[in-house]
Amino acid sequence: MDRKTTTGLLVLVLPLSLIGLVFGMLLFGSTSSAACGPSTSASVTIDLATVPDGPIAGFSGDQLINAAYIITAGHDLALSERDQTIGVMTAIGESSLLVLDYGDAAGPDSRGLFQQRDNGAWGSYADRMDPYISATNFFRVLATVENRDSLSPTQVAHRVQRNANPNHYAPYWDAAVQIVTALGTLEGTGARPVSAVSCDPLIPGTLSASGWSRPADGPITSPYGMRVDPVTGSFTLMHIGTDLNAGGCGGPIWAIQDGHVSRIWADSYGGWTVQVDHNGGVLSEYKHSYRSDILVRIGEPVTAGQQIARTGNSGWSTGCHLHFAVLIDGVNVSPELFMQSVGVEL
């Protein structure tokens, strides 16, 4: 594509961007995208007499009975399906859902489903070896974890357990979701929790012939370039990225090329930003998702077209959109021109 085409595109897009902004302000509040995963409001009930033998997610027999006690203990404290699932995940990570009568190197005095230590915080030996009582004591502490629905499951479990590795429980979350989904029914509806099934799947981006992906769907709502300050009239403001409608709130955001997640941070106005290092001096940045809608971790390798976040409205923003920036050797360049040079029209 030559420069003439680009100029024409920019001229056309500018008025559209103003319309887009106004509509964005009218249509979208500052709510986060639809929650994905177990319910944070409804509790799960269970009939201890009808627990299946399994296997479910590789667990069977006594392991599922123990999971049922954990789910019941959470229900009796009026905790949510998500909290109950965190309880099952924690016990998988501590004991594989078995009432262990032994500890480990760091805690030789640890006992039971949750490997609770003999430090006075978790009751008597009998309490720690009792599936229902040990789960109840776990959940009593969990209920004090502030803002826990905005923390990842392993972070919540870790804040109760205070173990050495905050990420320890993450690998057990999927199995816990499967178990709770298979064993219980959501209170009030009598229905199976369907969260695990209905969880919105990640959407891969489409790659260009040269192997690059758009960062998100268009249209462009505000192009890259200098701005006239609406108050002073001076040319001191610059839009250092390209705004895209990006599917609106919750829409998919894609890594434009292979790379590594090099930074995730909130800017000075609370705008969450993901930075991907593509090597060769090229960085891409994706701004305005809510923290909980960022789907990658720092250090993680990503591939071109991989969904890395959902579109949001965090920071200096008046409606859900993606602010997409490209840096070459540390300097912001026009994302529209850069993407065009690799065969992708924004």
Add this chain to the structure above:
Amino acid sequence: MRRPLAMACATIVLIWASGCGSPAGPPPTSDSAPEQTAHPSWSLPPVEGLSPAPAGVEDDTQPGVTITPLAVPTWDAASRAAAVGRAAEIMTAFARPARPYEDWWADLAPLLSEQAQQDYSFVDPANIPVSALTGDPVLVDESSAFLARVEVPTDVGVYELLLSRTDATAPWVGESITPPAGVN
């Protein structure tokens, strides 16, 4: 609050504009540039054709914040030595299960990123299984010059530390401290 900041930025721009005639960017890559991290298979178009942002203007997604070029880090001997040294410091501070929490955290926290500070502040050192480094840390992944994966031999096996840095002038900080398989 915003007005004085904006005016300050305008002043900076004026000074910049009178000092230079064209947008300021980093000098082009020369033969003396530090070695580059595993270069990708695609090639870059010339930056000059991509409308690079001039330094000194104000970021309209962060009113009051002036845009300055990012000092992009590269892998060189100093970076590697700093990463390995920082990994040893982090592991030494972490592997002290007998210390009271306050003392343990006071030494570890400054070595961690903001996110890792939130994550690790809830650790009870009494639950930490490792108590000694038993060898020199080894840098095992240089895929990105912003990230360093370092293996640290200890009395309970090899830990893997992920470190990050935000630019070429920032120190390495710890992101995660992952125990060997089977050790919690």
